[in-house]
Amino acid sequence: MSDTEQAKTYCLVISCPDAVGIVAEVSKFVAEHDGSFVESNHYTDVQGAWFYMRNVINADSLSISIEEFREQFQAVADKFEMIWTVRASNEKQKVVLLASHASHCLADLLYRWHSNELNCDIPCVVSNHENLRSMVEWHGIPFHHVPVTKENKPEAFKQMNEIIERHNADTVVLARYMQIIPPELCQKFAGRLINIHHSFLPSFIGANPYQKAYERGVKLIGATSHYVTEDLDEGPIIEQDVIRVNHSCSKEDLVRMGKDVESAVLSRALRYHLDDRVIVRGNKCVVFQ
Amino acid sequence: MSDTEQAKTYCLVISCPDAVGIVAEVSKFVAEHDGSFVESNHYTDVQGAWFYMRNVINADSLSISIEEFREQFQAVADKFEMIWTVRASNEKQKVVLLASHASHCLADLLYRWHSNELNCDIPCVVSNHENLRSMVEWHGIPFHHVPVTKENKPEAFKQMNEIIERHNADTVVLARYMQIIPPELCQKFAGRLINIHHSFLPSFIGANPYQKAYERGVKLIGATSHYVTEDLDEGPIIEQDVIRVNHSCSKEDLVRMGKDVESAVLSRALRYHLDDRVIVRGNKCVVFQ
Amino acid sequence: MSDTEQAKTYCLVISCPDAVGIVAEVSKFVAEHDGSFVESNHYTDVQGAWFYMRNVINADSLSISIEEFREQFQAVADKFEMIWTVRASNEKQKVVLLASHASHCLADLLYRWHSNELNCDIPCVVSNHENLRSMVEWHGIPFHHVPVTKENKPEAFKQMNEIIERHNADTVVLARYMQIIPPELCQKFAGRLINIHHSFLPSFIGANPYQKAYERGVKLIGATSHYVTEDLDEGPIIEQDVIRVNHSCSKEDLVRMGKDVESAVLSRALRYHLDDRVIVRGNKCVVFQ
Amino acid sequence: MSDTEQAKTYCLVISCPDAVGIVAEVSKFVAEHDGSFVESNHYTDVQGAWFYMRNVINADSLSISIEEFREQFQAVADKFEMIWTVRASNEKQKVVLLASHASHCLADLLYRWHSNELNCDIPCVVSNHENLRSMVEWHGIPFHHVPVTKENKPEAFKQMNEIIERHNADTVVLARYMQIIPPELCQKFAGRLINIHHSFLPSFIGANPYQKAYERGVKLIGATSHYVTEDLDEGPIIEQDVIRVNHSCSKEDLVRMGKDVESAVLSRALRYHLDDRVIVRGNKCVVFQ
Incomplete structure (x- = not known):
């Protein structure tokens, strides 16, 4: 449970067809930019073959801005046909x-x-x-x-x-x-x-x-x-x-x-x-x- | 909440058209035979003008048997057109x-x-x-x-x-x-x-x-x-x-x-x-x- | 569960040493003054030999005022050594x-x-x-x-x-x-x-x-x-x-x-x-x- | 919530000092062996700087046996000083x-x-x-x-x-x-x-x-x-x-x-x-x- 008074975070939300390697690619992307996870959940609807993920990343830990994140993550998103958003906790x-x-x-x-x-x-x-x-x-x-x-x-x-x-x-x-x-x-x-x-x-x-x-x-x-x-x-x-x-x-x-x-x-x-x-x-x- | 291991009790359950004096008559009847209440609830559905009551009476306190209770209480029941039962806790x-x-x-x-x-x-x-x-x-x-x-x-x-x-x-x-x-x-x-x-x-x-x-x-x-x-x-x-x-x-x-x-x-x-x-x-x- | 927007009621609350006939006397008193119960609960703490009762009475049904109630009920209260109050629902x-x-x-x-x-x-x-x-x-x-x-x-x-x-x-x-x-x-x-x-x-x-x-x-x-x-x-x-x-x-x-x-x-x-x-x-x- | 009657799974449980890249390495390891996640959770105790993770992997999807998993995953575990176990759902x-x-x-x-x-x-x-x-x-x-x-x-x-x-x-x-x-x-x-x-x-x-x-x-x-x-x-x-x-x-x-x-x-x-x-x-x- 997040607390709105805490440090600035980015929330990355993803859903896409299920496939092998999604978590690996997403977490690799975050790790490559020094991002540290505050919270992370994913769920696979096996029957519907659909993957859902929510990641909360410590904004200060990341070496890139949210604009750079948005731009660079698109390659990962495209690979898995993701519906995705990333939002900063201070974007109300x-x-x-x-x-x-x-x-x-x-x-x-x-x-x-x-x-x-x-x-x-x-x-x-x-x-x-x-x-x-x-x-x-x-x-x-x-x-x-x-x-x-x-x-x-x-x-x-x-x-x-x-x-x-x-x-x-x-x-x-x-x-x-x-x-x-x-x-x-x-x-x-x-x-x-x-x-x-x-x-x-x-x-x-x-x-x-x-x-x-x-x-x-x-x-x-x-x-x-x-x-x-x-x-x-x-x-x-x-x-x-x-x-x-x-x-x-x-x-x-x-x-x-x-x-x-x-x-x-x-x-x-x-x-x-x-x-x-x-x-x-x-x-x-x-x-x- | 009753406990089945407790002392023997009689449970008197009543429903009837609402009227003044039902509780008084019922409790007077019980008191006249020295009955002591273990638990008692009544509820009046004002809209439906209907009265509901449940009484648990300590069997040992009563000066009459359950058969006598059944026989003598009928007069009270008739007066208020009651649907009623009395059952001893050991009548399984x-x-x-x-x-x-x-x-x-x-x-x-x-x-x-x-x-x-x-x-x-x-x-x-x-x-x-x-x-x-x-x-x-x-x-x-x-x-x-x-x-x-x-x-x-x-x-x-x-x-x-x-x-x-x-x-x-x-x-x-x-x-x-x-x-x-x-x-x-x-x-x-x-x-x-x-x-x-x-x-x-x-x-x-x-x-x-x-x-x-x-x-x-x-x-x-x-x-x-x-x-x-x-x-x-x-x-x-x-x-x-x-x-x-x-x-x-x-x-x-x-x-x-x-x-x-x-x-x-x-x-x-x-x-x-x-x-x-x-x-x-x-x-x-x-x-x- | 009472509703504060409902008709005027009197709430009679009693506690006293347990005895035979309390409910009978209380309900007889209420009935004799044409009082109709909206809600009523009593409970006997058998171990503590103490009796507790709460009655909600339709004020309009009663033939006496709350002052008369207070005065006349005292005789019943004295008989059973009651700690008692009666309050009108509009006495905030x-x-x-x-x-x-x-x-x-x-x-x-x-x-x-x-x-x-x-x-x-x-x-x-x-x-x-x-x-x-x-x-x-x-x-x-x-x-x-x-x-x-x-x-x-x-x-x-x-x-x-x-x-x-x-x-x-x-x-x-x-x-x-x-x-x-x-x-x-x-x-x-x-x-x-x-x-x-x-x-x-x-x-x-x-x-x-x-x-x-x-x-x-x-x-x-x-x-x-x-x-x-x-x-x-x-x-x-x-x-x-x-x-x-x-x-x-x-x-x-x-x-x-x-x-x-x-x-x-x-x-x-x-x-x-x-x-x-x-x-x-x-x-x-x-x-x- | 897993159901014990479902297909065979491996449950990989990890705790270790928090660090950047843990999820990436773990999920990369699983993905490299074609493993598909059924369920996955991780949690970082920020105050205690400690990382906790539980992964349920579809056993049939993996290209390696559980023994090979145990052997090969040790390198990942060593890197992050993990306390870890992996258990097959049919190992009761x-x-x-x-x-x-x-x-x-x-x-x-x-x-x-x-x-x-x-x-x-x-x-x-x-x-x-x-x-x-x-x-x-x-x-x-x-x-x-x-x-x-x-x-x-x-x-x-x-x-x-x-x-x-x-x-x-x-x-x-x-x-x-x-x-x-x-x-x-x-x-x-x-x-x-x-x-x-x-x-x-x-x-x-x-x-x-x-x-x-x-x-x-x-x-x-x-x-x-x-x-x-x-x-x-x-x-x-x-x-x-x-x-x-x-x-x-x-x-x-x-x-x-x-x-x-x-x-x-x-x-x-x-x-x-x-x-x-x-x-x-x-x-x-x-x-x-």
């Missing part, structure tokens, strides 16, 4: 948060950002309600109110898209944003648009999961953070968790108790995403914890 | 276990029974395979092999039914018994036929839940113990639990890891059932833990 | 929060108070540091800075005591307040002064528990909320929880990960306390969840 | 189990061994009581009764040592064996002698941990599996877990509930050990899960 992603009326996930993310637990910038928060403006602005973050109605939906999302573009968002987080995202935005931010669903998916897909959980009499309720795709609640799962409930819990109790799980799961998922721990392939996520 | 239920090829749930239940953790008798085990005979017989329990095929299903279940009847089963447990139970048996043993489903219901209903969990890329897998109804995997849930998995787990890993959750959930559910902690109403269970 | 306790430099527990409690999850008023926050003033004041709560040094400790605590008295605090919460509380304050607020210790007590008593946990190589870290007594970290435990860690976690990681457990455990403990779910006897807590 | 360790009167851990390990969940042979079980003989022998495993009294302790342990030697034990597991192991045996089996302690260490060191937990009023109880050293309950921790308890649990309830945690923790620890996932250094374990 820009994360735009979308919220509706509920405050718990937003408050939790803002608190963690404020106390340097999340390695990102938050250029703005967009909401279809006004009620969270003061909380956001206290953190020194611009708040944009973009109301969404049945009638104005296309214009509203056009406006939202402009805000997101203007702030050069790398990642967009739906912090209990209760509107369905248009397909274009899903595609544009594929693998960079994170949602929190208030159930343990695939249980209780769609609206009112706590009502459904109450009616079914389940003994655990949960939350799921996933990348958003055009298929509602069907995107690749990043993180999930549950808590125990019992017969004495009203639907309102489930809602209240679920808030803590939702906040915890979303912040963990965003943290993994920001630390480049997540590699999406098809409808599944490899998460190097 | 007869539990018939049904198993197929997989051994983990059966082995776990047999071990717990053997070490006096389950307050029941096990008059026999019935299986559609022969492979677990030796394990069952080592415990001194008769083993009946009733093969089930597409062709012989009605006769096989007739035979099974005869075995269950002959042993005067109070409760039947499907310890990973992989055959669909005929509606007649579901009805006959309504609220007394316990299954373990190898997923966190309502996720992954039906066959091959681990395969489905693997494909969906969930981060937790679970198990659910429920009373069997005619609607497959839709009966009232007694207990559920989950464990964490990750991308590196093959489907075989999920199967292996899931075994521990299945065994744990089933044995807890059966324990709650045997200790008269479960009250079914509609499709939900009140479980006084 | 006044809770003074003490903090030092760390923000996580304070931020969590303020957020929950702000979103009506905690049934209390927070008349002020006192800290020996200035850094959290803005966060507290944003919530509209007065912030008092009372620096504590080796030299000024008696005067500082005199000042703090005056602040606490002036605000008529019912309960004081140490939200990671890093000063040892003087014995007088411990005694004055016995059973009303709540601390969060950043370890799973009794492991790692005293200072630097995360350093000790790191050195011992434990696989789980935890937090403990307890009532403060004169014996440091030895008071009655209200709530505890843990999370999994591993060899790759630095001491700094443990500190970061521990924050979430500390916040969660403290807020749960305070919630139980405010909902009159906790009864202290000797060095142990009965917690009716 | 011989594990001798020691038990006393309690059956739960032994029954659990025997069941898992019987169902091929533990990749080991169990040449015999030794106990200072007779009561578990039948259970052990049903599994086809020899049972040795070695009574231990205050008077005969040295002779008893001499006899036990002979049994362990005669069976060429690689690992010895104390499955709730309630005798203190003599220092010579601790030293001889350093890193290969596994105990289960029935508390969440370092809480409740020594005898009667459940009694102590009951008296302290903790809200979670746990179990700890560790390598045995001469300092009682102070050895390197392999695995720990906890479960929730409450005020209503008697000491007997804690004992009963604790059994499940003890069994689960011990079997996980042994599994990690047998899969070469554990590297001990000083008083801590790196566990590659």
Whole structure:
């Protein structure tokens, strides 16, 4: 588990068809430039014949700059047909948060950002309600109110898209944003648009999961953070968790108790995403914890 | 949490329409016969206007016998239209276990029974395979092999039914018994036929839940113990639990890891059932833990 | 689990020597005044021969006022030598929060108070540091800075005591307040002064528990909320929880990960306390969840 | 998570002073012999300047035998002063189990061994009581009764040592064996002698941990599996877990509930050990899960 206050590192993330010699070539490349590994994981999906790797390298140990790294590593990458990125720990992603009326996930993310637990910038928060403006602005973050109605939906999302573009968002987080995202935005931010669903998916897909959980009499309720795709609640799962409930819990109790799980799961998922721990392939996520 | 090795107790379980004075009348009745409560819980479903109560009474403290209790308490029960039972802790239920090829749930239940953790008798085990005979017989329990095929299903279940009847089963447990139970048996043993489903219901209903969990890329897998109804995997849930998995787990890993959750959930559910902690109403269970 | 947004209720909490007929008398009293139970639990410590009871009664159902209840119930209480309280759900306790430099527990409690999850008023926050003033004041709560040094400790605590008295605090919460509380304050607020210790007590008593946990190589870290007594970290435990860690976690990681457990455990403990779910006897807590 | 039923693999485990190029050299060696990684983890303890690595290699992919691997890899090992082993997945360790009167851990390990969940042979079980003989022998495993009294302790342990030697034990597991192991045996089996302690260490060191937990009023109880050293309950921790308890649990309830945690923790620890996932250094374990 990396700590954002630690020394500068480069995070090299790779996925490619499985082959003999990948680790050897990658580690040889790093060693030849005096790089020292802080953390390293790789995983081979034998059935899918696909290789996944995440390396954290001490930046100070390397004899080359990140630009030189990017340029020179391309030869290794080409050899194995790699999908790859390298990012310095001080290159903070820009994360735009979308919220509706509920405050718990937003408050939790803002608190963690404020106390340097999340390695990102938050250029703005967009909401279809006004009620969270003061909380956001206290953190020194611009708040944009973009109301969404049945009638104005296309214009509203056009406006939202402009805000997101203007702030050069790398990642967009739906912090209990209760509107369905248009397909274009899903595609544009594929693998960079994170949602929190208030159930343990695939249980209780769609609206009112706590009502459904109450009616079914389940003994655990949960939350799921996933990348958003055009298929509602069907995107690749990043993180999930549950808590125990019992017969004495009203639907309102489930809602209240679920808030803590939702906040915890979303912040963990965003943290993994920001630390480049997540590699999406098809409808599944490899998460190097 | 009761302990089966403790002093003799009577367990009085009540459910009825909610009304003022139920607790007062019940506790007055117990106090008038010098009864001392070891444990007591009640719960009112305000929305459903229904009252649930479980009382454990020290048998030695009572000035009347359980037969007298049964006779005299009927007046209280009639007044509030109670559905009620009273059972002495030394009246052991007869539990018939049904198993197929997989051994983990059966082995776990047999071990717990053997070490006096389950307050029941096990008059026999019935299986559609022969492979677990030796394990069952080592415990001194008769083993009946009733093969089930597409062709012989009605006769096989007739035979099974005869075995269950002959042993005067109070409760039947499907310890990973992989055959669909005929509606007649579901009805006959309504609220007394316990299954373990190898997923966190309502996720992954039906066959091959681990395969489905693997494909969906969930981060937790679970198990659910429920009373069997005619609607497959839709009966009232007694207990559920989950464990964490990750991308590196093959489907075989999920199967292996899931075994521990299945065994744990089933044995807890059966324990709650045997200790008269479960009250079914509609499709939900009140479980006084 | 009660919900603070529900209808007005009275919470009647009782502990007394065990005897036959307590439940009968209590429930008869409630029934005679048409009271309807929303929730009720009792527990007998057989070894200690002590009886504990918590009843939540629908206020609207009762034919008497809370003052009349207090007056008339005394006869029942006297008969069984009860220690007892009855409180209306709209009588909010006044809770003074003490903090030092760390923000996580304070931020969590303020957020929950702000979103009506905690049934209390927070008349002020006192800290020996200035850094959290803005966060507290944003919530509209007065912030008092009372620096504590080796030299000024008696005067500082005199000042703090005056602040606490002036605000008529019912309960004081140490939200990671890093000063040892003087014995007088411990005694004055016995059973009303709540601390969060950043370890799973009794492991790692005293200072630097995360350093000790790191050195011992434990696989789980935890937090403990307890009532403060004169014996440091030895008071009655209200709530505890843990999370999994591993060899790759630095001491700094443990500190970061521990924050979430500390916040969660403290807020749960305070919630139980405010909902009159906790009864202290000797060095142990009965917690009716 | 490996699965013991999978294809033959070699597990290469390394620890050595940290240096640049270790991963490169190791992976180059494997690649040069056409080896394909099934799983690989490494971790650098930056503070301790020590490197840890575990590699699982598909045996069929390698162009050399394990003997040739051992011979040729020595040059790499020498260069970095490695402590290292390589073991084929079909080289099963011989594990001798020691038990006393309690059956739960032994029954659990025997069941898992019987169902091929533990990749080991169990040449015999030794106990200072007779009561578990039948259970052990049903599994086809020899049972040795070695009574231990205050008077005969040295002779008893001499006899036990002979049994362990005669069976060429690689690992010895104390499955709730309630005798203190003599220092010579601790030293001889350093890193290969596994105990289960029935508390969440370092809480409740020594005898009667459940009694102590009951008296302290903790809200979670746990179990700890560790390598045995001469300092009682102070050895390197392999695995720990906890479960929730409450005020209503008697000491007997804690004992009963604790059994499940003890069994689960011990079997996980042994599994990690047998899969070469554990590297001990000083008083801590790196566990590659």
